[in-house]
Amino acid sequence: MARPINLIWVFALLSILAVGGGTAVLPEMERLTVQHFHWITEGQFRDMYSLGQVAPGPNMTMVLLIGYKVSGALGALAVGLAFFLPDCILTLVVHRMWDRLKSSPWRTAVQHGMAPVAIGLMASGTYAVARLSIFNLTSLLIAAAVFVLLLWRHFNPVLLVLAGGLAYMLLPHVVHLFPH
Amino acid sequence: MANDVSALGQPASPSAVSLGRIFGTFLKAGLISFGGGAVAYQREYIVSANRWFDDESFLDALEISQALPGLNSVNLSVIVGDKLAGTLGALAAVLGFVLPGAIVIMASGVVWGGQQRNPNVRYFLIGVAAAAVGLLSTVALRLGHKQFVNPLDLGIILASFGAVTFLRVPLYVVLLVIAPCAVWLYHRGADGVAIEQRARHLRERLRHRHVMYIRH
Numbered sequence: 001m002a003r004p005i006n007l008i009w010v011f012a013l014l015s016i017l018a019v020g021g022g023t024a025v026l027p028e029m030e031r032l033t034v035q036h037f038h039w040i041t042e043g044q045f046r047d048m049y050s051l052g053q054v055a056p057g058p059n060m061t062m063v064l065l066i067g068y069k070v071s072g073a074l075g076a077l078a079v080g081l082a083f084f085l086p087d088c089i090l091t092l093v094v095h096r097m098w099d100r101l102k103s104s105p106w107r108t109a110v111q112h113g114m115a116p117v118a119i120g121l122m123a124s125g126t127y128a129v130a131r132l133s134i135f136n137l138t139s140l141l142i143a144a145a146v147f148v149l150l151l152w153r154h155f156n157p158v159l160l161v162l163a164g165g166l167a168y169m170l171l172p173h174v175v176h177l178f179p180h
Numbered sequence: 181m182a183n184d185v186s187a188l189g190q191p192a193s194p195s196a197v198s199l200g201r202i203f204g205t206f207l208k209a210g211l212i213s214f215g216g217g218a219v220a221y222q223r224e225y226i227v228s229a230n231r232w233f234d235d236e237s238f239l240d241a242l243e244i245s246q247a248l249p250g251l252n253s254v255n256l257s258v259i260v261g262d263k264l265a266g267t268l269g270a271l272a273a274v275l276g277f278v279l280p281g282a283i284v285i286m287a288s289g290v291v292w293g294g295q296q297r298n299p300n301v302r303y304f305l306i307g308v309a310a311a312a313v314g315l316l317s318t319v320a321l322r323l324g325h326k327q328f329v330n331p332l333d334l335g336i337i338l339a340s341f342g343a344v345t346f347l348r349v350p351l352y353v354v355l356l357v358i359a360p361c362a363v364w365l366y367h368r369g370a371d372g373v374a375i376e377q378r379a380r381h382l383r384e385r386l387r388h389r390h391v392m393y394i395r396h
Contacts, residue, residue: 110247
């Protein structure tokens with residue numbers, strides 16, 4: 001049984017490292033919670049992530065489930081505070097002095113240098129989800145279909161995500177070519 | 181009084197908006213934003229419905245939110261709440277925005293906890309994750325469409341992707357090594373004109389992304 005104190009520092013660390021948003025920090029979250037601390041399994045990590053996809057608001061509220069699994073309601077609360085509070089305080093402090101930073105030549109350098117880093121990290125987050133969810137023809141087709149549909153037209157993503165879930169659940173029953 | 185100020189399309193003065201109203205507004209935004217792109221829903225309430233911010237200051241706030249670690253939509257809530265009512269306003273905005281999702285995810289987590297052996301539940305969640313891969317790929321592609329064709333940017337993208345994915349380097353090492361190198365390369369290579377040009381590009385990109393978001 002993990003102690004809440006470990007939960008707090010792990011998620012506070014993830015909070016500070018979340019350059020490029022929640023997706024960017026997914027591989028590190030998986031590394032720490034699954035491989036390093038064995039709090040949850042790979043499958044549970046994927047399922048919690050999926051629940052976050054279909055819940056309203058920021059998808060990353062799924063971190064609460066990891067806290068809940070590890071030490072109940074107190075764990076969920078601890079993770080919620082640890083994951084959201086550090087970034088909020090940082091934003092509160094930095095945005096108040098942003099105008100002073102505006103004229104610094106470093107500011108644009110930081111923004112332009114960090115943009116490709118953030119994109120690379122988002123790509124690695126995408127790969128981390130893919131590794132846990134794409135392991136047969138059916139799941140590969142679902143990912144490809146969503147990708148093509150979204151490039152073609154602007155669907156509401158949550159509808160496509162729900163459709164993907166239903167397709168994986170039902171398609172193998174209907175067409176025997178597609179495995180589970 | 182608050183309405184008089186908003187009618188002019190200018191940000192309301194800090195004392196004009198109550199904490200309850202901030203909380204309630206962000207609660208609504210948090211409740212209806214599904215499937216990512218939460219920033220677009222926030223814009224609806226912050227710029228269109230309440231006229232707390234004009235488009236330009238909203239983009240400024242978004243730019244800061246993206247530059248800092250953390251979720252863009254949560255960082256944006258902090259900035260808007262703080263501008264409207266100080267630190268407590270920021271707290272009200274974040275709590276309002278995150279609370280609906282937190283409640284739904286906890287409820288669904290409890291249900292899921294009891295259904296983990298149900299194959300249909302498992303299959304459904306695998307399908308959701310697979311679909312999310314398609315979604316995340318388009319987001320990364322759209323965000324980085326300029327960076328993917330610039331050799332220096334592409335090199336930095338591949339370095340950070342490869343370090344995390346294949347070399348399994350801890351994220352803090354990547355951020356302490358690759359990020360400062362990237363920033364230094366840009367700082368060194370950037371004279372005044374280039375900086376201005378890039379700042380304009382960045383702004384256009386934000387605007388483009390912003391438009392893309394509000395289309396759904």
